[in-house]
Amino acid sequence: MANHSTSHPTHVQHHFVDSDQQFDSAKLGMWVFLVNEILFFGGLFCAYIVYRAWHPELFTQAATELNAFWGAVNTVVLIGSSLTVAMAIRSVQKNQIKGLKINLLITIALAVVFMVVKGFEYAHKFELGILPGELYTYEGIEHAQAAIFFSIYYMMTGIHALHVIIGIGLMWWIYVRANRGEFSSEYYTPVEITGLYWHLVDLIWIFLFPLLYLIE
Amino acid sequence: MATAEVSNTRTLKVKRFKPSEDPKKTYLTEEKGLWSWLTTVDHKKIGLMYLGSVTLFFLLGGVLALLLRTELLTPAKTFIEADTYNQFFTLHGAIMVFFVLVPSIPAALGNFILPMQLGAKDVAFPRLNLASFYIYVIGAIFTFFALVNNGLDTGWTFYTPYSIESNSSVIWVTLGAFILGFSSILTGTNFITTIHKMRAPGITWGKLPLNIWALYATSIIQVLATPVLAITLLLLTMERVFGIGIFDPAMGGDPVLFQHFFWFYSHPAVYIMIVPGFGIISEVITTFSKKHIFGYWAIALSSLAIAFIGFLVWGHHMFTSGQSAVATTVFSFLTFLVGIPTGIKILNWVATLYKGSIEMKTPMIYVFIFLFLFSIGGFTGIMLGSLAADIHLHDTYYVVAHFHYVMMGGTLIALLAGLHFWWPKMTGKMYNEFQAKIGAALIFIGFNMTFLPQFIMGSQGMPRRYYNYIDQFTIFHQTSTIGSYILGVGFLLIAYYLLVSLFRGEKAPANPWGSRGLEWQATSPPDLHNFDHTPVIINGPYDYHKPMEEFQLGLADSGHNGHDPSHDATGAKQEVVSN
Amino acid sequence: MSGQNHEHHHHVSTAGQLWAIATGLIILTIVTVVVAKFVPIPAPFDVVAAISIALVKAFLVAAFFMNLYWDTKFNAMLLIMGVAFFLLMVLITLLDTMFRNDIVPSF
Incomplete structure (x- = not known):
């Protein structure tokens, strides 16, 4: 930090000494935020674990209402989008702005596919009367707490989906900025930290998938 | 010739920068007008805006407290209805906890001081910093909405299942607290990053001021605990909107699980409130003892230890909730562990005083008040942590007295110490020392008069929150109420002389207390970018045995921040820091 | 630094x-x-x-x-710390929820 460059590149904010310090700070800040996210979802995972430990039979019964095939498809879709985000970062690191933009668009498309699949899953359940909590009217599961399983399911997947939607917005914002020519191999901090966010969304889903869909 | 291990590879040219006693430009004069304040990304102005808001909320919460105490003057109804009383009670708690104590030291004083102590120009993410302030304001507005709408009668803990059924504005207040949580998270994220990445040359982890260590520990708690509050409050809102049933016994859910979630945040949150206070005490006690801090690493690491242990003990709020006997036993044991790092701190502070040249200025008086009150608060906490005693004392005034001794006797007194300590730096004005001492005395007397009787009546069985009480408690309640009036007068006096100092106060020198802290090497009030130069640190922040010159070094060619490098450098002495 | x-x-x-x-x-x-x-x-x-x-x-x-494999260790530590505190929350909560039947049955 002691090393202060004589001329500031335009993307370096005044309170940073150099580009590296700014990049590292942004990345560290993002990681701290990701820790937040882990504990935010952690509360839901905790509720899940407590209820699964209490009522293992409920989880086996209720999970049959979830479609493992579409869950697996969505897993693959998210992994694909993680790949394209990583490729986007690689592109910008190599100053290939076109590659960056194409990869961002593919990521957005995959995220939309994820949301569409999720939407069909939700719609199907709504038809059956599988709604969270008090709104639950489905009679196919013989368990007093069946509604609670789906409350947990909706909370977990719902908040995850909210993160996906926010991710789509962020990707779009990065795409717009890339279009304006703001990024280069010298400066791509927002791309990098948005990428980190997107990978976390993927990480959460990696755990949600077996915990919700693959209970036998 | 000063030498230091600034880096293994670089040699820095440094020279002495003596802070100007009469700064031409300060952060207060350089950008003026209301708009410049509202849109500022300057950590100092944001800190002051926080301080202003916290003060307003403190006034509100304080007035509510005085109304409650007035109502308790007589065993039956004195002047307000039971329901109003109940809602005032919740509001007092919610405002004081969420709007005053949590942001008070880190967001108000911390924002101002932290970058200065690191020799940085600003925090790592100045715009996020401003955002966190506005998020705080929005959270406050939500709560006001709830206040004027139809109050809140669940207590600040929002325990289910009552909070699911209550007709008062639970959703609005939880939303307010949820939003407020984001503000807290952003501040914590910002501080952690700033401490890691923005330190001036020479500030190694071993030369970090203890205030920074305390803020660091606080930020870690904020980051790890606050998201759990967010998800808890979100689940509670969903519980009210959709009846998701996770916490609702009527649907086969478990209300005690809510308490686990809630206290997983809210117990560490009491350390969010108190740990930064510890940092202030460390700064003030060395400055006014003119002596190196005793046990630097013990104090620094005990902050982190408290932060960690603070996550293991939440269940001691739930001893009578119906949680399992195994859990209560473990929680009780773990609770005692908190006493160890806290005891280490107290011991080291007292040892710092030993053979120091103690100067009884107002901040130092508050330190002594802190040591006295906080020790009482801490020890009674140990009593409450022991299982059998807690069954008797749970939900009595004993608990009320305990946490007021810790939160008010600890955090608020530390805040007052810090406020009086850094006031000259923040405003460039000195307050009236005599009036300040009277104020401190009023606070001390009023505080003990208010809360000592509560220990006694609590141990005799007076439950907390009650609107009426039996005659035998009258004398305690009346003493307590009179004490609270004295306390109120004390705070009014403080507000009075601080305001007067703003307009008619003596001009503050750059370093009125002779502190070795880096923040005192800026002008009073500081420059917009804190320092005109890039400070270079070769000594620890408490090396009072070393001459002041060695604390006033900066990079000799500090031209990169857009300032004339030498316009107030008095010593042109060139030094080469080698190694 | x-x-x-x-x-x-x-x-x-x-x-x-x-x-x-x-x-x-x-x-x-x-x-x-x-x-x-x-x-x-x-x-x-x-x-x-x-x-x-x-x-x-x-x-x-x-x-x-x-990129944690190539990144500074501290970022990886943050991730591990987040997970560790999550586990702490779960394990201690389970200490209650899994042992609700009292040790002393008549208590």
Whole structure:
């Protein structure tokens, strides 16, 4: 930090000494935020674990209402989008702005596919009367707490989906900025930290998938 | 010739920068007008805006407290209805906890001081910093909405299942607290990053001021605990909107699980409130003892230890909730562990005083008040942590007295110490020392008069929150109420002389207390970018045995921040820091 | 000090590396489905198997997509700390919820 460059590149904010310090700070800040996210979802995972430990039979019964095939498809879709985000970062690191933009668009498309699949899953359940909590009217599961399983399911997947939607917005914002020519191999901090966010969304889903869909 | 291990590879040219006693430009004069304040990304102005808001909320919460105490003057109804009383009670708690104590030291004083102590120009993410302030304001507005709408009668803990059924504005207040949580998270994220990445040359982890260590520990708690509050409050809102049933016994859910979630945040949150206070005490006690801090690493690491242990003990709020006997036993044991790092701190502070040249200025008086009150608060906490005693004392005034001794006797007194300590730096004005001492005395007397009787009546069985009480408690309640009036007068006096100092106060020198802290090497009030130069640190922040010159070094060619490098450098002495 | 490693450059993964990781993740997804649906594992261990596979996948994402493998150790430490505190929350909560039947039955 002691090393202060004589001329500031335009993307370096005044309170940073150099580009590296700014990049590292942004990345560290993002990681701290990701820790937040882990504990935010952690509360839901905790509720899940407590209820699964209490009522293992409920989880086996209720999970049959979830479609493992579409869950697996969505897993693959998210992994694909993680790949394209990583490729986007690689592109910008190599100053290939076109590659960056194409990869961002593919990521957005995959995220939309994820949301569409999720939407069909939700719609199907709504038809059956599988709604969270008090709104639950489905009679196919013989368990007093069946509604609670789906409350947990909706909370977990719902908040995850909210993160996906926010991710789509962020990707779009990065795409717009890339279009304006703001990024280069010298400066791509927002791309990098948005990428980190997107990978976390993927990480959460990696755990949600077996915990919700693959209970036998 | 000063030498230091600034880096293994670089040699820095440094020279002495003596802070100007009469700064031409300060952060207060350089950008003026209301708009410049509202849109500022300057950590100092944001800190002051926080301080202003916290003060307003403190006034509100304080007035509510005085109304409650007035109502308790007589065993039956004195002047307000039971329901109003109940809602005032919740509001007092919610405002004081969420709007005053949590942001008070880190967001108000911390924002101002932290970058200065690191020799940085600003925090790592100045715009996020401003955002966190506005998020705080929005959270406050939500709560006001709830206040004027139809109050809140669940207590600040929002325990289910009552909070699911209550007709008062639970959703609005939880939303307010949820939003407020984001503000807290952003501040914590910002501080952690700033401490890691923005330190001036020479500030190694071993030369970090203890205030920074305390803020660091606080930020870690904020980051790890606050998201759990967010998800808890979100689940509670969903519980009210959709009846998701996770916490609702009527649907086969478990209300005690809510308490686990809630206290997983809210117990560490009491350390969010108190740990930064510890940092202030460390700064003030060395400055006014003119002596190196005793046990630097013990104090620094005990902050982190408290932060960690603070996550293991939440269940001691739930001893009578119906949680399992195994859990209560473990929680009780773990609770005692908190006493160890806290005891280490107290011991080291007292040892710092030993053979120091103690100067009884107002901040130092508050330190002594802190040591006295906080020790009482801490020890009674140990009593409450022991299982059998807690069954008797749970939900009595004993608990009320305990946490007021810790939160008010600890955090608020530390805040007052810090406020009086850094006031000259923040405003460039000195307050009236005599009036300040009277104020401190009023606070001390009023505080003990208010809360000592509560220990006694609590141990005799007076439950907390009650609107009426039996005659035998009258004398305690009346003493307590009179004490609270004295306390109120004390705070009014403080507000009075601080305001007067703003307009008619003596001009503050750059370093009125002779502190070795880096923040005192800026002008009073500081420059917009804190320092005109890039400070270079070769000594620890408490090396009072070393001459002041060695604390006033900066990079000799500090031209990169857009300032004339030498316009107030008095010593042109060139030094080469080698190694 | 933050600026000491000025020789450090941002790591750039090759396209081959990234594709390999993604392929590995998809194979693991198939494995976890197959294990859950067609391999009969007795009660608690099916969860153990599913979570173990998920952990491997999570490691791949964190280490190579999120670049933690090449990044400063502190960022990895943050991730581990987040997970550790989550586990702490779960384990201590289970200490209550799993032992609700009192040790002293008549109490």
